[in-house]
Every structure is written in C-alpha cells, then in structure tokens.
Amino acid sequence: MADLGYASLFLSLLFALYAVGAAIYAARRNRADVYASARNAIYVVAALTTLAVAILEWALITHQFRFEYVARQTSRAQPLLYNVSALWGGQEGSLLFWAWILALFTAVVLVQNRRKNQELMPYVIAGLGTTLAFFLALMTIAANPEEVGSVIALPLTSTLAASLVGSPFRMLDFLPRDGNGLNPLLQNPGMFIHPVTQYLGYVGFTIPFAFAMAALFTRRLSDVWIRTTRRWTLVSWLFLSLGLVFGMQWAYMELGWGGYWGWDPVENASLMPWLTGTAFLHSVMIQEKRGMLKVWNLVLVMLTFILSLLGTFITRSGVIESVHAFGVSSLGPWFLVFLGVTLLSFLYLMFERMNDLKEENELDSLLSRESSFLLNNLILVGAAFATLWGTIFPMVSEAITQKKVTVGAPFFNQVNGPIFFALIVLIGICPLIGWRRATFENLVRNFLRPLIVAILATVVLVIVGVNNPISNLVFSVCAFVLATIALEFYRGLLARRRQYNENWVAAGVNLVSQNRRRYGGYIVHIGVILAVIGIAGSTFHQVETQANLKSGETLRIKNFTLQFDGLQIYPTENHQVIAAQLSVFENGARVGSLAPEKDFYPSPNPDMSQWTTEVAVRTTATEDLYVILAGFDDKAGTATLKVIVNPLIVWLWVGFAVLVGGTLIAVLPDPREERALARARTQEVLVQA
Amino acid sequence: MSSVAVPTVERTASVKTGGKWKFMIAGLLILGAVAFVTFSSFQSNAIYYLNLKELNAQRGSLINQPVRINAPLDKSSIQFDDKTLTLKFNLQEDNYILPVVYKGVVPDTMDKGETVVAEGKLGQDGVFYANTLLVKCPSKYESEPNASDAK
Numbered sequence: 001m002a003d004l005g006y007a008s009l010f011l012s013l014l015f016a017l018y019a020v021g022a023a024i025y026a027a028r029r030n031r032a033d034v035y036a037s038a039r040n041a042i043y044v045v046a047a048l049t050t051l052a053v054a055i056l057e058w059a060l061i062t063h064q065f066r067f068e069y070v071a072r073q074t075s076r077a078q079p080l081l082y083n084v085s086a087l088w089g090g091q092e093g094s095l096l097f098w099a100w101i102l103a104l105f106t107a108v109v110l111v112q113n114r115r116k117n118q119e120l121m122p123y124v125i126a127g128l129g130t131t132l133a134f135f136l137a138l139m140t141i142a143a144n145p146e147e148v149g150s151v152i153a154l155p156l157t158s159t160l161a162a163s164l165v166g167s168p169f170r171m172l173d174f175l176p177r178d179g180n181g182l183n184p185l186l187q188n189p190g191m192f193i194h195p196v197t198q199y200l201g202y203v204g205f206t207i208p209f210a211f212a213m214a215a216l217f218t219r220r221l222s223d224v225w226i227r228t229t230r231r232w233t234l235v236s237w238l239f240l241s242l243g244l245v246f247g248m249q250w251a252y253m254e255l256g257w258g259g260y261w262g263w264d265p266v267e268n269a270s271l272m273p274w275l276t277g278t279a280f281l282h283s284v285m286i287q288e289k290r291g292m293l294k295v296w297n298l299v300l301v302m303l304t305f306i307l308s309l310l311g312t313f314i315t316r317s318g319v320i321e322s323v324h325a326f327g328v329s330s331l332g333p334w335f336l337v338f339l340g341v342t343l344l345s346f347l348y349l350m351f352e353r354m355n356d357l358k359e360e361n362e363l364d365s366l367l368s369r370e371s372s373f374l375l376n377n378l379i380l381v382g383a384a385f386a387t388l389w390g391t392i393f394p395m396v397s398e399a400i401t402q403k404k405v406t407v408g409a410p411f412f413n414q415v416n417g418p419i420f421f422a423l424i425v426l427i428g429i430c431p432l433i434g435w436r437r438a439t440f441e442n443l444v445r446n447f448l449r450p451l452i453v454a455i456l457a458t459v460v461l462v463i464v465g466v467n468n469p470i471s472n473l474v475f476s477v478c479a480f481v482l483a484t485i486a487l488e489f490y491r492g493l494l495a496r497r498r499q500y501n502e503n504w505v506a507a508g509v510n511l512v513s514q515n516r517r518r519y520g521g522y523i524v525h526i527g528v529i530l531a532v533i534g535i536a537g538s539t540f541h542q543v544e545t546q547a548n549l550k551s552g553e554t555l556r557i558k559n560f561t562l563q564f565d566g567l568q569i570y571p572t573e574n575h576q577v578i579a580a581q582l583s584v585f586e587n588g589a590r591v592g593s594l595a596p597e598k599d600f601y602p603s604p605n606p607d608m609s610q611w612t613t614e615v616a617v618r619t620t621a622t623e624d625l626y627v628i629l630a631g632f633d634d635k636a637g638t639a640t641l642k643v644i645v646n647p648l649i650v651w652l653w654v655g656f657a658v659l660v661g662g663t664l665i666a667v668l669p670d671p672r673e674e675r676a677l678a679r680a681r682t683q684e685v686l687v688q689a
Numbered sequence: 690m691s692s693v694a695v696p697t698v699e700r701t702a703s704v705k706t707g708g709k710w711k712f713m714i715a716g717l718l719i720l721g722a723v724a725f726v727t728f729s730s731f732q733s734n735a736i737y738y739l740n741l742k743e744l745n746a747q748r749g750s751l752i753n754q755p756v757r758i759n760a761p762l763d764k765s766s767i768q769f770d771d772k773t774l775t776l777k778f779n780l781q782e783d784n785y786i787l788p789v790v791y792k793g794v795v796p797d798t799m800d801k802g803e804t805v806v807a808e809g810k811l812g813q814d815g816v817f818y819a820n821t822l823l824v825k826c827p828s829k830y831e832s833e834p835n836a837s838d839a840k
Contacts, residue, residue: 375719
C-alpha cells in the first residue's frame, strides 16, 4: 500500500508538470484540445492525491505501524479522532494535506471557470500546477540534497522512498508493536480543527495569487481577476481568521499559562498573511470602484501568498525557535528557493508590465474614503512588516554579525499596540468619510454623536472605577467605533423605511441582504471591536495569585473564593488523571465547582510517556476564572494552584464568531457583484479590442 | 470591424493633476512613523541571545541585564518545590555550569528536555533568574515543547 501511495504521489507530480507545460503550450498556440488535456491532468492530480490521502488515513486508522509516519503519530490507545487528525499532525502528512487541498481547490477553480476567463485560465493552471508540483516534489524527490540524484533515478522503489525526508510513505524495516502516538499536547479538539483551518487559509490564497499572475501574463489587468477571485479571497481570509482563533483557543486551554498569544514565531507566521490579506480585501474595493491601486493590489496578493508559504515554512522547517518547534528538517532550502523564484519572477513580470498598470483615476482629496483605505493599508502592511522584522531578525542578525540578538513579546506589544490602536480608530472614521472628497462640515456632523457616546463611555468607566488610562482609551475608542457602525445601520434602516414603507425587521433583513458586502463588512468590524474589547480587558486587567492548599483550605482572588476539597486520581482510556476538586464561591455564594488536572500519558517507551496540565475555566460574560494545578503531593494530599482572573476574555471568542458571521454574509452570492463582474468583462473585451 | 465605433470605457477620470505629491508625503510620513516605532522599539527591546560560553565571557557586563540563553539541561539537577512553585536546575555546557531559578508553572516537558531556552537576568550571586522557559525535546519525536510564561 505504501508503494501505491508513493506511486500515486509521484504520478501526481508528473501530471502536475504536464498540466503546466500543456496549459502554456495551449495558450501560445491556441490549441483547445491541448488545453482540455491540461485540465484533465489537473483532475487526475486531484484524484491521485485523494487516493494518497485515503491510503495514509487508512494506515493511520488501522494502525499500520510499518509506516514510519503512522508509528510516529499514532498509537493503539489513542482515540480515533486523533488518529484521523494525525494526517496533519506531522511534517510529511501536512505536506500531503497542503498538496491535496490545493489539488482540490484547483479542480474546483477549473469547474467554476469552464466557460469563463478563457484567456486567463491556462496561466492560472500553470501557476497552480507549479505550486502543486513543488509540494509534490517535496514528498517524492526532495530528500537531502546529495541523495536527490539517486532518488530521481529510481523513484518507484520503496527502499529509496524510505530515505526521503518529506515522504509520508516512508517504511520502517521492522514492525513496531505500538506507535509513539501524537504528542498529548496536540490531543485537544482545538488542535483537530486549527491546522485544518490554517491550511485552508494558507492554500486558499494561492488561487487569487495565481489569477494575479495570469492577469500579468496576459496583460488583462482590469478588475476582472479581482472580481473573479473575490469569494476565494474572502473564504481564504475567513479560514485564516479561524486558524488564528482556534490557535489562540488551543494556547489558552492547553498551554496553561493564562494567555492566548505570546508573539511566538509560528503565531506571527499566521498573523502576517492575515494582515496583508486584510489589506488586500480593502484595497481591491478601490480598484473596483475607481480603477486605482492596481500595482498595490498585485503586491498585496503576492505578499499574502509569500507570507502564507513562509508560514508553512516557519512551522515546518524549525528554523526559528517556537512553541511548535517541530524537528529541524532539510526542507528549508527548498522552501527558500521556491519563495525566491516566485518573488523574483513576479516582480520582474510586474515591472515589465508597468505600462499596462496605469491608474484610471487619481486621488482627489486627502479627506476621502480612498485615502482612508490607503491609510488602513499602510497601517496593516506596517504591522505585518514590524512583525516580520521581529520574527526573522534573529536569523538575519546572526548571519550578518555572527551575534544572535532577539526580541520577545515586549517588542511586539510596543510596536503593534499603537499600530493596532490607529487601525481601530480608522475602522470608526472610515465609514464617516465619503468617496472622492468629503467636506469638513459633513465630517463634524457625522462625528458628533459617536463622539458623545465615546465620552459617555469614558465617564462610565471612571465611575465604575476602571482607572487604567490606556485601557480606558481603548474602550472609549471601541464605544466610538460601535456607535459609528450603529449609526450606519440606523441610517440605512431609516432610508428603507421611508422609501419602501417597511417595518424595522423587514428593513433590517433587506438592508443587509441587498447589500451583503457592505453590511457584512460592518458586521465583521463589530466582531473585530468585540475582540479588541476582550483583548484589552484580559491584557490590562488580568489578576493572578497562587497558593499551596491542604484539603479544606481556601484561596481568595477578587470576589472569588476557591475551596480545595481534595485530590481525585482515576484512569481513563489512555491516560491517568490527577484532579484537584475545587468549590467556587462568588461573593460568598457557591456558584459551581472546578477540577484542574495533571494528566499522565504512559507509553511503552518510558522516554515517551508524558505529563500534561489541563486547566479548568469558568467563563462568564464579565470574566474567566482560570485555574491551573501547578503542583501536587498525593501523599500529603496538597495541591498548589495558580489562579488567574481574565476579565472580558469571552468577548474575544464572541468577536471572532461575529466576524465569521459577517464574512459569511459577504461571501453569499450577490446579484450586484455578478452584474459588476459581467460589466467588467465587457469593458475588458472592449479595451483589448 | 474597424468602422465600428468602440465606445470609450474610461471612467470619470479626474482632470486634477499635481495633487499626487501630498499623498506621497502623507504616505511616506506614515511609513516613516511605522519604521521609526519598529526600529526604536527594537533598539530598546533587543536582547542578546547567548550560549553559556558567551555568557561567561561577558559575565561582568551582563549582570541584571535581560538576556536569553540556550544551553543543554542537566536533568539530574532538576528540583521542584511544589509549595512555592520554585524550579531549580542547572544548565551545563562543556565546563560551564549555570544554576537557574524559575518561579511559576513548570513546563510539562521539563523532564524530557534536552536543551532549555531561558529568558531572564543573571544575578550578582551568579544565579540566572528566568522569567520565561522554553524546553526543547529530542527532535526525532517531534515532541512539542511547552512554552511557559511567568507574567
């Protein structure tokens, strides 16, 4: 079976390369038949990689420990859920997963564009096929550089496949009785879903990038490529957002230090494409509406793609120390070469085509929607740049000066704090400024009411005794932004009621459904502001304490009292649990119980058995009570607890849920967008003529 | 075909020119501000990342300065007081031994650690007081070290 898996990957590589060549040939010679065969080759790649995934999943689920990957990632005692998710739990499997998703996405793009974009499509296939070939090559021929020669010579023998670092179908020469199992830290439902969403987001941005490349190649640089890939971009961005939030959830629940974000390189790697992707989502609107920022949009989609690849690279290569710290592998140089070639060929092509990228309009006024979008773009890209700088600087510095210098969370907070603050201010201001040229009086009139809300919020905060100036500023700005968005909705509702005589509910439904993109966007903004409230609350008002307790003793934190009722020790399916039983009292009244745990995962190999800490959390709308069992003595029956109160943190998760809802509204098919795309196509045809 | 009039598709082009420079300046100001914040914060937050030999060589100038170290862990030296949550252990590389004290929740993978990355300060007493620990495990297991942060 392993041979079949390896063979299907190797054939996929050949078919992907064929598709690239055939697509380009078809476009140059105008050969419809060759183009059809390039498309079919992509469908074959999708089918073959699906077969490879199916084989690996079969091996994972049925404990085929002769597969090295299976032996490393699963064990007999491990729950089925985590045997399934082991597919993306290790390096080779996640490479396969990446290639598989990309193959499926490419097939979907081909189906979507059967009769559309006939000029762009061959080059889209070429771009996507090249990326596919790269990932397939990593798994089939990219061994340690000195081995490559011999491996290419005899690719289909499993003995040689065995030496490939990137192959998920490497075999052991003996049959282990049991596997090592997935690291217990990864045995968390959040870890089931986080890598999947992260990868869907990373891979998804390949699609708009491939269209951008194709637009450059064919000199069809109007907004057709942007409008065609609008939903791919939105959905990919949605998955990157989900990747972020599930990652934070996992860190919060599983790493057990009371936080959710530590500016770890891998966290930064998932944030950077999200930032540039967010900038791209906004700036494309300017190109669609006014025919401006063409070069900038190309640069942004390229940056997002490159940062997505860099994200995969940082996570998988181990070049930068991080909580993820997967084994250092020899894949690094391959990734860097691919990144470099992509970057250079894109830039070359763009400068070559500069004449086709003339702006159709010029910016009219500094005080306009266009400039505020431009400002938001500069800020987002600035944040991405600062994050990138802090992330890769240790590598660069060591290479140049031989001295290793590094920065930690304080640097990122200090830089990105003000940058993100400017960004949320802008979220509030932007909708108040009209397109092209806004007047100052107009602005003042629009600003007045939200400003009053912000001042009221500040007063209320001071009255209830919140005294941190920075957090008060953030909360007030959040109130301001929410007020501006509420005002936008209110205005739209009033207009509808007047014009169509609708009741409030009907007006609300119609308002959003007939302008999904705009109001979906506003809902996303509400989500972002709620998340900011959660972040500010838990960052500036976190309280913690710790204590060593005997049975019956209590600990106080804010208005909570925790009473330790003793240790409970019991086995489960694959691990041993030591739980501290706690009764929770709030203002003297019993409100529930909590049981933070230390879990022991035994393994036949004593070096592989491991402890994990499972926190217990009581969540309410105002605060999380977060309890860690930091130490225990089962003979004396004592427990050492670390207790943290994280105010408002639930709004971080609620905010992301709202953001997802808003994005889904914006993604739904919109007749207006369809008409706009049709218009753009007609215009492009006329221009080409 | 050439006789067919092709309708102009230009959008409402602005006739105004020469206004570009204000946008250039505004944009450069913002990028400059971001770059300034980045580099100045970098200067004030950059810390040396050293191994034990380097730490020892610069011992005099590093007392009470924030520094990050990376060194092999002497597993036999690990002591944990679960009452006060005080973790003590030694890092050892060649002939250099560095005692480390860390207060807080111990990373779950501590007893599997091969090397430790610790951030903190070297005290007058020659003990390294760490406030962040990152434990690196043998890479072939792809074990995930546990980041722990004592805030």
